[in-house]
Amino acid sequence: GAGVSQSPRYKVAKRGQDVALRCDPISGHVSLFWYQQALGQGPEFLTYFQNEAQLDKSGLPSDRFFAERPEGSVSTLKIQRTQQEDSAVYLCASSHWDRTYEQYFGPGTRLTVT
């Protein structure tokens, strides 16, 4: 595709609901990253995939957060039992495996937990 796409663009969830956020990386990009951007803050790293392997999940804030990339392309970030503090923009980025300094970002999903 032309760029990284994310869906949905906006998601409103009631506290306690589960949500799933999707990321379609640029075709051919092996590396995929998830970031969380709270209101008024810069993005913070959540997790990193190389193909289907999740190589770093040190940024996931709790065990309610789970990410997968089963076929090494599309990735899903799942948040279980959402809490108000989960409200944020979730950004996805992708890159070639050897050029992680060239990460291309998607437009993000704004999650609001009420």
Place this chain on the structure above:
Amino acid sequence: AQTVTQSQPEMSVQEAETVTLSCTYDTSESNYYLFWYKQPPSRQMILVIRQEAYKQQNATENRFSVNFQKAAKSFSLKISDSQLGDTAMYFCAFLPTGNQFYFGTGTSLTVIP
């Protein structure tokens, strides 16, 4: 610990004037990348400019240039001939060895017509 600090939450500049956004970072690594990203209201993070730490020459991209002071761990962005389309949040970011970006808290820039 890797940290990025942007001490100017908001800035404004007259159209066609020059403005400088500040950024400092802290790291014990010797090789890394530094970036400035622009984030308009659409939320799309757009790369403005990138600097490799081992390069002494300051990066330049058209109206955008940086002042990279490695010893001082400073990385400021200068925008010349400011345009209305430059209005956005600007984030300084740091990429050490590995794959994890570290972002500052951002500077909201408004270009005044």
